[in-house]
Amino acid sequence: MTALAPHVTAFFREGLPKERGASIHTCDAYAYSFKLLLDFMAARLKRVPSALDLEDLDSKLVLAFLMHLEKERGCTTSTRNARLAAIRSFVHYVELRVPAALDVCRRVLAIPIKRADTRVVAHLTGDEIEAILRQPDVTTRSGRRDRAMIHLCFAAGLRVTELVTLPLAAVTFGHAPMVHIVGKGRRERALPIWRGATADLKAWLTVRNGGTATALFLGAAGQALTRSGFEYILDKYATTAATSCPTLKRKRISPHVLRHTCAMTVLSATGDLRKVSLWLGHADTKTTEVYLHADVSEKLAIAGAVVPPSLKRGRFRAPDALIASLKGG
Numbered sequence: 527m528t529a530l531a532p533h534v535t536a537f538f539r540e541g542l543p544k545e546r547g548a549s550i551h552t553c554d555a556y557a558y559s560f561k562l563l564l565d566f567m568a569a570r571l572k573r574v575p576s577a578l579d580l581e582d583l584d585s586k587l588v589l590a591f592l593m594h595l596e597k598e599r600g601c602t603t604s605t606r607n608a609r610l611a612a613i614r615s616f617v618h619y620v621e622l623r624v625p626a627a628l629d630v631c632r633r634v635l636a637i638p639i640k641r642a643d644t645r646v647v648a649h650l651t652g653d654e655i656e657a658i659l660r661q662p663d664v665t666t667r668s669g670r671r672d673r674a675m676i677h678l679c680f681a682a683g684l685r686v687t688e689l690v691t692l693p694l695a696a697v698t699f700g701h702a703p704m705v706h707i708v709g710k711g712r713r714e715r716a717l718p719i720w721r722g723a724t725a726d727l728k729a730w731l732t733v734r735n736g737g738t739a740t741a742l743f744l745g746a747a748g749q750a751l752t753r754s755g756f757e758y759i760l761d762k763y764a765t766t767a768a769t770s771c772p773t774l775k776r777k778r779i780s781p782h783v784l785r786h787t788c789a790m791t792v793l794s795a796t797g798d799l800r801k802v803s804l805w806l807g808h809a810d811t812k813t814t815e816v817y818l819h820a821d822v823s824e825k826l827a828i829a830g831a832v833v834p835p836s837l838k839r840g841r842f843r844a845p846d847a848l849i850a851s852l853k854g855g
Contacts (some may be wrong), residue, residue, distance in 0.1 A: 527625060528580040531808070534560060549712045551687045558753075559612035562599075566591050580624065585633035588613060603642035610637060614707065630664040635825055638683050647816055648777060649786040655680060657771035658779075661763040667733045674723070674730035675743050675751075678705070679781060681723040683788035683806045686753045687782035692742045697727060709807040717805065721817075757781060789817050 538557060541550040548556075568848040570590070571582060576651035588610075591791040595601040595609060621631040650658075659677060676717065679689050686693055688707055696706045719727065741750035747809065755778065764779035777783070794803045803814040 528624055530578040530580045530583065531576050533580060533623070534564075534616070537616050537619050542615075545619075545777060546615075549708070549710065550644050550691065551685070551710055553692075554687055555576065555608070556612040557616065559609045560616070562595070562609065563591055563613065564841070565853050566594055580627055581621065581630060582628050582660045583613075583617075583634065588634055593844055603640050607642070610639065646791075647786045648783050649845075650777070651773070652780075652784060652791075654767075654771055654777075655776055655784075657767040657774065658760075658763050660817075661766045664729065670726070670733055671729045671743055674726040675756060676760060676763070676784070677723040677726045678719070679756075680788050681720045682707065682717050683725045683785045683787060683792075684781075686756060689781070690743065690751050690756055693740050694739060695740075695741045696735070697742060699728070703727075707807065713807050713809065715804070715807045725760060753781075786817075789814070793817050 532705065538553065538560075542553050542556060565579070566577055567573075567582060568575050568589070570579065592606050592610060595606050597601070601609075611648075615635075617634045618734055619630045637783055653660060659673060662673040662676070664673055675689065678684065682705055684692070684707065688709055692705070692707070697719070698704050698706075703714050703724045706714070706716050708714050709739050730743075736744050736748060738750055739750070743751050743756065745751050760779060768774040789802050789806055792805050793799065796802070799818065800811060801806055802817060803811045806814065808814050
């Protein structure tokens with residue numbers, strides 16, 4: 527049997543960052559996937575993660591893990607596929623180094639990507655996002671931080687990992703406040719910060735007191751917030767905002783919903799899908815086309831441009847003399 531732990535360690539220390547040149551965001555996403563996987567394996571096999579073997583990671587266990595994600599954790603198909611992509615990347619790394627595990631690797635790599643339904647993206651209205659932004663108590667340090675985080679996440683269309691790893695030096699003020707983001711695939715983008723978000727960021731920086739910490743947003747202990755920490759904060763305020771904005775009760779609020787809301791706001795303001803793609807940092811505009819399906823104004827414009835067929839209303843004529851005689855009587 528081959529110990530699993532050394533290969534997982536080597537994959538995250540050498541394989542991903544050095545051999546593949548993966549970005550820090552990819553490394554973090556894959557690390558979270560493996561945390562979930564190792565927790566599942568340890569519970570299923572009744573062994574601590576450090577005692578697991580490479581042979582334990584067979585296709586049967588991987589399929590059970592994927593089912594666990596969808597059925598018990600409530601993950602979407604796209605999230606399920608993202609977790610599988612992390613596992614497949616690791617298996618590709620291992621198959622070149624452990625020839626004895628080739629058969630196990632082959633079976634895992636044969637697990638197909640699951641087709642996902644195309645759904646209209648979830649997003650918030652202007653009133654809903656304002657209701658959430660009004661919830662933090664800006665007279666407190668944590669309230670200023672939370673409002674600045676939520677506002678910047680929405681205004682810049684940040685992925686949650688981009689937000690929590692954003693360094694202090696990424697934000698510059700002056701005549702045109704800007705935020706510099708290194709996103710997925712090491713794609714960089716520099717975005718102007720909206721006036722309201724700029725005011726919230728400045729308010730947060732007056733009380734940040736982070737010492738030598740490099741992260742823009744810090745927790746109570748002076749450390750960078752985690753993605754789950756921000757998700758908790760956002761959910762807390764969304765739940766509170768639902769009392770004054772009842773439509774929020776029917777929506778599932780997540781950091782990515784803020785990103786979708788930003789995309790819909792930019793699309794509504796510009797009507798240009800290419801500008802939305804640049805703002806979000808998409809590698810391909812095809813990824814951005816999903817927002818066209820959610821934009822009602824586009825459909826209304828199409829409906830207004832369509833010329834309906836010209837129809838003339840006719841008069842009913844009796845089919846035979848009997849019916850005509852009854853009508854005359």
